[in-house]
Amino acid sequence: MTQVAAIIGGGVIGGAWAARFLLNGWAVRMFDPDPEAGRKIGQVLANARPALRSLTDLPMPEEGALSFHNTIAEAVTGATYIQESVPERRDVKHATLAKITAACAPDAVIGSSTSSFTPSMLTAGQSARGRIMVCHPFNPVYLLPLVEVVGSPETDEDAITACMDILTRIGMKPLRIHKEILGHIADRLLEAVWREGLWLVNDGICDTGTLDDAIRYGFGLRWAQMGLFETYRIAGGEAGMPHFIGQFGPTMDWPLCHMSDVPDLNEALIARVAAQSDAQSGHRSIRELERIRDANLVGIMRALKAGNWGAGTVLNAADAARKAAAGLPDMTGLVRTADRTIPLDWADCGGHTNRARYLQAFGDATDRFLELIGCDADYIATGYGYVTAETHIRHLDAVPSGEPIIMDTQVLQGAGKNMRLFHYLKHRDNGHLLATGEHMLLHISLETRRNVPPPDWMSDRCGRVAAAHAALPMPQGGRCRGR
Amino acid sequence: MTQVAAIIGGGVIGGAWAARFLLNGWAVRMFDPDPEAGRKIGQVLANARPALRSLTDLPMPEEGALSFHNTIAEAVTGATYIQESVPERRDVKHATLAKITAACAPDAVIGSSTSSFTPSMLTAGQSARGRIMVCHPFNPVYLLPLVEVVGSPETDEDAITACMDILTRIGMKPLRIHKEILGHIADRLLEAVWREGLWLVNDGICDTGTLDDAIRYGFGLRWAQMGLFETYRIAGGEAGMPHFIGQFGPTMDWPLCHMSDVPDLNEALIARVAAQSDAQSGHRSIRELERIRDANLVGIMRALKAGNWGAGTVLNAADAARKAAAGLPDMTGLVRTADRTIPLDWADCGGHTNRARYLQAFGDATDRFLELIGCDADYIATGYGYVTAETHIRHLDAVPSGEPIIMDTQVLQGAGKNMRLFHYLKHRDNGHLLATGEHMLLHISLETRRNVPPPDWMSDRCGRVAAAHAALPMPQGGRCRGR
Numbered sequence: 032m033t034q035v036a037a038i039i040g041g042g043v044i045g046g047a048w049a050a051r052f053l054l055n056g057w058a059v060r061m062f063d064p065d066p067e068a069g070r071k072i073g074q075v076l077a078n079a080r081p082a083l084r085s086l087t088d089l090p091m092p093e094e095g096a097l098s099f100h101n102t103i104a105e106a107v108t109g110a111t112y113i114q115e116s117v118p119e120r121r122d123v124k125h126a127t128l129a130k131i132t133a134a135c136a137p138d139a140v141i142g143s144s145t146s147s148f149t150p151s152m153l154t155a156g157q158s159a160r161g162r163i164m165v166c167h168p169f170n171p172v173y174l175l176p177l178v179e180v181v182g183s184p185e186t187d188e189d190a191i192t193a194c195m196d197i198l199t200r201i202g203m204k205p206l207r208i209h210k211e212i213l214g215h216i217a218d219r220l221l222e223a224v225w226r227e228g229l230w231l232v233n234d235g236i237c238d239t240g241t242l243d244d245a246i247r248y249g250f251g252l253r254w255a256q257m258g259l260f261e262t263y264r265i266a267g268g269e270a271g272m273p274h275f276i277g278q279f280g281p282t283m284d285w286p287l288c289h290m291s292d293v294p295d296l297n298e299a300l301i302a303r304v305a306a307q308s309d310a311q312s313g314h315r316s317i318r319e320l321e322r323i324r325d326a327n328l329v330g331i332m333r334a335l336k337a338g339n340w341g342a343g344t345v346l347n348a349a350d351a352a353r354k355a356a357a358g359l360p361d362m363t364g365l366v367r368t369a370d371r372t373i374p375l376d377w378a379d380c381g382g383h384t385n386r387a388r389y390l391q392a393f394g395d396a397t398d399r400f401l402e403l404i405g406c407d408a409d410y411i412a413t414g415y416g417y418v419t420a421e422t423h424i425r426h427l428d429a430v431p432s433g434e435p436i437i438m439d440t441q442v443l444q445g446a447g448k449n450m451r452l453f454h455y456l457k458h459r460d461n462g463h464l465l466a467t468g469e470h471m472l473l474h475i476s477l478e479t480r481r482n483v484p485p486p487d488w489m490s491d492r493c494g495r496v497a498a499a500h501a502a503l504p505m506p507q508g509g510r511c512r513g514r
Numbered sequence: 515m516t517q518v519a520a521i522i523g524g525g526v527i528g529g530a531w532a533a534r535f536l537l538n539g540w541a542v543r544m545f546d547p548d549p550e551a552g553r554k555i556g557q558v559l560a561n562a563r564p565a566l567r568s569l570t571d572l573p574m575p576e577e578g579a580l581s582f583h584n585t586i587a588e589a590v591t592g593a594t595y596i597q598e599s600v601p602e603r604r605d606v607k608h609a610t611l612a613k614i615t616a617a618c619a620p621d622a623v624i625g626s627s628t629s630s631f632t633p634s635m636l637t638a639g640q641s642a643r644g645r646i647m648v649c650h651p652f653n654p655v656y657l658l659p660l661v662e663v664v665g666s667p668e669t670d671e672d673a674i675t676a677c678m679d680i681l682t683r684i685g686m687k688p689l690r691i692h693k694e695i696l697g698h699i700a701d702r703l704l705e706a707v708w709r710e711g712l713w714l715v716n717d718g719i720c721d722t723g724t725l726d727d728a729i730r731y732g733f734g735l736r737w738a739q740m741g742l743f744e745t746y747r748i749a750g751g752e753a754g755m756p757h758f759i760g761q762f763g764p765t766m767d768w769p770l771c772h773m774s775d776v777p778d779l780n781e782a783l784i785a786r787v788a789a790q791s792d793a794q795s796g797h798r799s800i801r802e803l804e805r806i807r808d809a810n811l812v813g814i815m816r817a818l819k820a821g822n823w824g825a826g827t828v829l830n831a832a833d834a835a836r837k838a839a840a841g842l843p844d845m846t847g848l849v850r851t852a853d854r855t856i857p858l859d860w861a862d863c864g865g866h867t868n869r870a871r872y873l874q875a876f877g878d879a880t881d882r883f884l885e886l887i888g889c890d891a892d893y894i895a896t897g898y899g900y901v902t903a904e905t906h907i908r909h910l911d912a913v914p915s916g917e918p919i920i921m922d923t924q925v926l927q928g929a930g931k932n933m934r935l936f937h938y939l940k941h942r943d944n945g946h947l948l949a950t951g952e953h954m955l956l957h958i959s960l961e962t963r964r965n966v967p968p969p970d971w972m973s974d975r976c977g978r979v980a981a982a983h984a985a986l987p988m989p990q991g992g993r994c995r996g997r
Contacts, residue, residue, distance in 0.1 A: 043751065119761075169732040170749055177732035204731045210719045216728040219714070221742075223706035228742055231702070236693045243741025245699040247824045248687045249652040249660035251741065254734030256810035257803075258726025259704075259711055264791050265803050266653055268526065272788040278602075305755040308747050320740075320748050323823060327739035330817030334859060340810050341730050376817060386902050390873030419869045422907040429901075429963070480912070 033058050033095065037110035037135075039103055039127060041068045044144050045116035046075030047172030049097065052112075054083050054173075055201045056092030061099050062106035069099060079173035081375055081433035082325040086174070086202070086332060086346050088395055089353050090370035103127065104134035111136075112197050114166060116144040124153055132159040140194040142166030142180075146218050149211040150183035161187035164194060166205075167215055171321070174328045176204035176345045179215045202349040204342070232307065233300055240311035255331055256341045330376035359403060363499045366403065368396035369438035370459065378432035389424055389456070393468035396438040396454050401472075404492045406485075414477050415485070417450065421471040428465045435459040441506060445497025448474045448484040453506045467506065516541050516578065520593035520618075522586055522610060524551045527627050528599035529558030530655030532580065535595075537566050537656075538684045539575030544582050545589035552582060562656035564858055564916035565808040569657070569685070569815060569829050571878055572836050573853035586610065587617035594619075595680050597649060599627040607636055615642040623677040625649030625663075629701050632694040633666035644670035647677060649688075650698055654804070657811045659687035659828045662698045685832040687825070715790065716783055723794035738814055739824045813859035842886060846982045849886065851879035852921035853942065861915035872907055872939070876951035879921040879937045884955075887975045889968075897960050898968070900933065904954040911948045918942040924989060928980025931957045931967040936989045950989065 036052040038045050041063035049059045049072060061072065076097075084091060100106040107113050113135055117127045124145065131141055141163045143153055154160040165181040178198050182191050195205040208215055214222060228242050237245070253262055260272075267275030312320065335343030360367045369392065377388040401407075401417055410416070430436065437459045444451035449471065456466040474485045484490065519535040521528050524546035532542045532555060544555065559580075567574060583589040590596050596618055600610045607628065614624055624646045626636055637643040648664040661681050665674050678688040691698055697705060711725050720728070736745055743755075750758030795803065818826030843850045852875065860871040884890075884900055893899070913919065920942045927934035932954065939949040957968045967973065 043749070169736075175732055175735055177728065179728065204727070206724060206727050206731065208720055208724065210717075212714075212717075212719050216714060216720055216725060217732050219710055220707045220725075220729070221733060223710040224703045224742060227702055227706040231695075231699060234693075234695075236695050237691055237699055239743035241689060241691065242699060242703075243743050244687070244689050245660065245662065246703065246737050246741040247739060248689065248828070249658055249700050250704060251734070251737030251739075252658055252811060252814060252825055253652075253807075254729050255738035255814055256730060256734075257807060258729040258734065259707060260722035260726050260787070260791055261795050261803070264795055265800055265807065266526070268800055272791045273784050276784050276787060301756050301759050304743070304759060308743050308755045312744050312747055317748055317751055320744070323821075324736075324740060324748065327818065327821055327823050328735060330821055331735060331738055331814050334813030334817045335810065337859060338806075338810055338813055340806060342735055345731070376820065385877070386905075387870070387874035387877040390905075390907075391870035394868070394870040418912075419909050421909065422869075422873075422905070424873075424905040424907075426902050426904065 034112075035060060035110045037062070037107040037113040037131075039063075039106060039113065039115040039131060040117035040144075041065065041072045042116065043075065043170060044168065044172055045114070046072040047079060047170070048114050048116060048144070048168065050076050050079035050083065050173040051201045051203065053095040053097055054080065054091060055095075057095045057112075057201070059095055059097045060106045060108070060110060061097060062101075062103050063099075072097075075173075078171070078321060078325060081372065082171070082329060083173045083202075084372035084435075085329040085374035085376065085433075086336070087350055087353070088369075088371055089350050090357070091353075091372075103130040107131055107135040107139070109136070110139055112140050112142070112194070114142045114144060119145065119147060121148065121152065124148065125156070128153060128157050128163060132157055132162075135159070135162075138162075138193075140164075140190055140197065142194060144168060147214050149213060150181050150186060151211055154183045154185060160185040162190050164191055165215065166194065166198070167218075168203075169217070171325060171328070174325060174332070176202065176342055177217070178203050178205045179208055179217060180205045181208045181211055181215055183211065199348075200352070202345065204345045229300070229304070232304055238311070239304060239307040243311065256335060326375045326378075329374060333374060333376055362403065362496045365439035365441055365455070365500070365503065366400060366496070367437060368399040368403075368440045368454065369436070372435050373430055373432045375432055384430040384432055386426060389426060389466055389468065390422065392436070392438065392456060393422070393424065393454050393470065394419075396440055396468075397452055397470055397472070400440050400442075400452060404496070405489050410489075411477070415474065415483075416477055417472040417474050419470050420473050423469045425467045427467070428463065430456075430458075430465050436465065441503060442493065442497040442500045443469075443506075446490045446494030448482055450474070450493060455506070469506070517595075518543060518593045520545070520590040520596040520614075522546075522589060522596065522598040522614060523600035523627075524548065524555045525599065526558065526653060527651065527655055528597070529555040530562060530653070531597050531599060531627070531651065533559050533562035533566065533656040534684045534686065536578040536580055537563065537574060538578075540578045540595075540684070542578055542580050543589045543591070543593060544580060545584075545586050546582075555580075558656075561654070561804060561808060564855065565654070565812060566656045566685075567855035567918075568812040568857035568859065568916075569819070570833055570836070571852075571854055572833050573840070574836075574855075586613040590614055590618040590622070592619070593622055595623050595625070595677070597625045597627060602628065602630060604631065604635065607631065608639070611636060611640050611646065615640055615645075618642070618645075621645075621676075623647075623673055623680065625677060627651060630697050632696060633664050633669060634694055637666045637668060643668040645673050647674055648698065649677065649681070650701075651686075652700070654808060654811070657808060657815070659685065659825055660700070661686050661688045662691055662700060663688045664691045664694055664698055666694065682831075683835070685828065687828045712783070712787070715787055721794070722787060722790040726794065739818060809858045809861075812857060816857060816859055845886065845979045848922035848924055848938070848983070848986065849883060849979070850920060851882040851886075851923045851937065852919070854920075855918050856913055856915045858915055867913040867915055869909060872909060872949055872951065873905065875919070875921065875939060876905070876907065876937050876953065877902075879923055879951075880935055880953055880955070883923050883925075883935060887979070888972050893972075894960070898957065898966075899960055900955040900957055902953050903956050906952045908950045910950070911946065913939075913941075913948050919948065924986060925976065925980040925983045926952075926989075928983075929973045929977030931965055933957070933976060938989070952989070 034057045036057045037060045038049045039062050052059050150165045154163045164186045167179040169175040169177050198205040332342050335341045336346045377384050439455045441453045452470050454468040473482045517540045519540045520543045521532045522545050535542050633648045637646045647669050650662040652658040652660050681688040818824045819829045860867050922938045924936045935953050937951040956965045
């Protein structure tokens with residue numbers, strides 16, 4: 032049965048929450064009094080689709096249905112999960128939560144996107160306090176996985192558990208914080224940097240562009256994969272953390288940053304920041320910057336995915352869960368070995384898929400087929416696997432990145448110690464044949480690298496598929512003959 | 515003539531400076547009184563080689579010669595660039611700089627790795643004050659490009675210019691800061707986060723692992739590609755920076771971080787941080803963490819390189835400069851179209867090159883050959899180019915990542931509207947043939963996608979190479995016959 036999420040408050044944050052749920056197959060019921068809400072959310076969805084779909088190598092569910100409602104009560108009807116992202120004002124939040132709790136299901140999870148209020152501040156005087164918690168996301172919410180999850184002392188533990196389970200299922204990284212504080216964790220760290228950065232601009236030490244470069248060419252690169260404490264642990268080397276702190280622990284005797292009062296945000300300072308920001312970034316529109324940002328984040332996150340580290344582990348876990356839920360395809364006809372969107376970071380400068388990525392697409396399809404006949408990670412761990420000896424690709428048409436494609440695979444040779452696969456790469460919507468890839472694979476001992484027969488059960492399984500496929504038309508363009 | 519750099523003080527920072535210079539072909543003269551210096555620097559170099567070489571797609575220069583010297587005076591003899599990375603103590607720095615300036619060439623550049631002292635603090639009482647400046651790098655120095663460059667009021671502007679030119683030539687990003695302050699820019703921002711982070715651990719809001727996750731699953735990903743001000747500009751949307759500051763400017767009325775005095779770094783807090791760090795990271799050795807970190811950073815930086823953004827622009831600029839300096843290869847025999855190290859992020863879990871990367875390697879070699887016959891970015895901008903119609907790859911042996919490979923290219927068909935290239939991928943050191951790739955390319959109008967003849971000058975150029983190559987042995991394994 033389709034799950035239902037209610038998004039109360041659109042905009043950059045609410046619209047991106049809607050995208051997360053919709054693209055994971057949930058129905059989304061939206062409430063936003065802004066008459067422009069439909070248009071604005073449409074823009075967020077247009078950015079979100081190619082970006083979020085770039086993070087997975089597997090078919091995503093059918094996109095859910097989005098509906099707009101005139102009242103909060105209507106919007107939350109039937110919703111399992113409710114996220115409020117209304118303006119950061121206590122009175123507005125309280126009024127919103129009161130309307131939500133008056134109408135929602137008793138077992139609904141109610142998350143707040145608030146960046147500064149504690150859960151206790153939100154729940155004060157509310158009914159259904161046990162269901163309300165902070166679920167603070169990070170822009171762009173359709174790409175960055177982090178959600179800070181904080182309950183008040185009155186939030187039910189099983190509501191939090193249900194919440195974190197849902198967030199995981201929509202591909203996010205819920206981070207439980209067990210103690211309330213203004214700003215939770217990340218925004219407190221950001222506030223510290225923001226204050227110091229404004230001082231440096233205020234005092235003419237640097238302009239906004241120089242400060243940003245001091246981040247993104249240096250420690251900013253580190254923090255995409257390891258945080259503060261792990262980075263310092265490594266820097267401390269074998270001597271360890273206590274030694275590192277002894278050497279580099281901050282001290283009032285050596286104030287390496289301001290005492291963090293705040294510079295006077297007067298007109299002159301605001302004008303200076305605005306002018307420097309224009310000089311730094313003004314040659315690109317906000318839309319352009321968003322698209323560049325999203326393409327960069329996709330590239331960074333897919334790099335971490337390949338290394339199965341940090342944010343990449345979230346992507347791999349989501350793919351694994353989806354794969355486990357998918358079940359096995361029919362193999363009596365062509366085997367559907369891929370159903371995906373071409374990731375944003377597979378594009379060359381013309382917006383077309385870089386030719387080198389074709390082999391990656393075919394390689395992924397080959398890996399999927401091997402998995403289906405039992406050559407999965409567990410089997411490979413026993414010391415055997417398949418290597419590719421020969422590849423033949425016909426590049427028939429250009430593939431724009433962000434487009435949906437499917438891969439259908441035919442087994443030309445199955446039983447025995449060699450395997451021949453033929454992949455058809457097609458546009459998913461119009462069936463247009465974009466490329467073909469043929470591989471000759473050898474079953475080998477990973478230790479000796481020698482070509483040895485696979486176990487009978489695997490050879491039989493593959494041979495049965497080959498026999499069924501022998502009844503299908505033979506592909507054109509087959510070239511791999513072996514040596 | 516070989517350039518000479520002197521590195522005064524080894525360790526993690528000095529050793530990585532040495533790596534940067536050596537791998538860019540400079541001779542490096544090292545001074546470090548630690549009897550273990552040779553071993554420690556050897557370890558840094560062993561990490562640095564595959565990592566730094568992963569950032570480029572072009573041949574790197576022959577590695578320079580490393581020599582160890584018993585005195586600072588000997589080490590700085592003949593050095594154009596001198597970098598001190600001795601312990602962060604004023605007396606030690608002063609004594610070191612005095613010895614350097616007493617013996618170095620009058621036009622040498624003298625950089626200090628100091629993370630906290632201002633250049634004026636360093637140069638007080640020194641001779642050759644005009645040549646001394648802060649050049650503050652970031653760990654791992656052989657990967658992260660940022661160097662904060664700060665002169666004192668007495669530093670000569672042309673010394674700073676010479677310094678920044680050298681740093682650019684060794685592939686770094688020198689960031690000029692025009693006004694002195696303790697900690698320069700980045701470490702002040704880090705100090706602000708460090709203080710707030712220690713408070714959060716001190717007050718039991720979270721442990722070290724949770725804080726690190728709040729960074730690396732959220733804003734840390736953003737900061738690998740855009741800094742604080744640009745990120746906020748986008749978040750402010752069309753309303754602009756003044757509006758954003760009005761809404762989110764930090765204020766003493768709503769203290770989202772501590773007043774940044776420092777928690778008492780007593781034994782109990784230090785022990786708590788150390789224990790949490792052990793729980794978070796202790797299952798991996800420092801060496802393992804360093805290698806994981808470096809592989810992650812390579813992946814992130816190569817992703818930014820592909821998108822030509824942020825740190826990626828530094829890599830592309832370095833490659834462009836090296837390509838311009840290299841000149842044209844001999845094309846009467848096989849054309850050397852690649853000479854590179856297999857990047858760390860091209861490895862699959864077994865440490866071998868992921869098969870999909872073979873097509874990327876062949877694609878890069880094809881692009882290089884096309885460039886050599888005049889199909890470069892300028893030509894493509896006129897609306898024409900070559901697309902690959904067909905690819906045939908024989909995967910003959912596994913290629914471990916981090917290994918040096920070369921690509922030699924034979925033209926099987928050159929003149930006219932189609933081109934056939936045959937690439938031999940070999941191990942650079944032992945000449946072992948690892949794979950072959952054959953491509954059929956079509957010259958097309960990028961607008962109509964129709965296969966049209968190239969201009970006569972390009973057809974002639976390519977045809978001459980094909981004629982010369984017809985005298986060479988024909989490759990085995992050629993399969994592309996066209997349709």
